[in-house]
Amino acid sequence: MRLIIFGPPGAGKGTQAKLLSSHLSIPHLSTGEILRSKQQDKDNLALKLKKIMSTGQLVSDEILNEIVSKKILSNKCKKGFILDGYPRTLKQLNYLDLFLVNKKVNLDIILNLQLNEETIENRLVERSKIENREDDSNDTILTRIITYNTETRPIIEFYKRKYPKIFFELNGEQKIENIQSEIIKILRKC
Numbered sequence: 348m349r350l351i352i353f354g355p356p357g358a359g360k361g362t363q364a365k366l367l368s369s370h371l372s373i374p375h376l377s378t379g380e381i382l383r384s385k386q387q388d389k390d391n392l393a394l395k396l397k398k399i400m401s402t403g404q405l406v407s408d409e410i411l412n413e414i415v416s417k418k419i420l421s422n423k424c425k426k427g428f429i430l431d432g433y434p435r436t437l438k439q440l441n442y443l444d445l446f447l448v449n450k451k452v453n454l455d456i457i458l459n460l461q462l463n464e465e466t467i468e469n470r471l472v473e474r475s476k477i478e479n480r481e482d483d484s485n486d487t488i489l490t491r492i493i494t495y496n497t498e499t500r501p502i503i504e505f506y507k508r509k510y511p512k513i514f515f516e517l518n519g520e521q522k523i524e525n526i527q528s529e530i531i532k533i534l535r536k537c
């Protein structure tokens with residue numbers, strides 16, 4: 348099964364994707380997590396990533412396209428994958444679309460977790476206290492929300508229009524377990 352999960356920062360898409368990954372035994376491809384782990388390498392790329400990510404801006408499309416396409420082609424993703432955090436820009440969307448067509452891979456389900464802006468801000472402020480994530484600091488929260496609204500929302504609209512039968516909206520304000528059980532119900536229907 349091949350899924351994409353969308354949602355604003357703080358919507359809990361990582362949490363839902365992890366639960367789903369163990370439920371379906373398919374890898375969770377979180378581009379945010381992959382990039383955070385690349386920051387530990389202490390090379391030039393790591394420094395570049397740190398600088399971009401700590402300000403809440405997006406890393407270049409070329410880097411993301413290469414990372415994701417390699418992962419999708421890997422053996423681990425043969426039975427499927429859950430994409431979390433990608434595609435996030437029009438260039439990434441176009442790249443992924445063409446890549447999947449060329450590789451004859453179909454998407455099965457697209458999920459979108461919805462959250463109002465006040466909840467997004469509150470959750471990111473809370474998360475910055477707990478996880479100590481650099482990009483959850485007050486200065487960058489606004490940049491991340493603006494970037495999401497301008498770059499990523501149009502991508503979600505594209506998928507909603509292109510794949511109405513496999514596109515599902517979920518209320519991200521609910522408890523973690525309620526959202527997960529709604530997702531599982533959707534999986535059963537598809």
Ligand code: AMP
Pocket residue numbers: 356378379380382399400403404405406407408411431432433434435436439482491
């Ligand atoms: P996330 O954990 O998904 O919120 O991602 C954390 C940060 O990683 C983002 O604010 C971006 O700087 C970077 N990032 C993650 N995914 C992407 C992507 N698809 N395109 C560009 N930058 C990304």
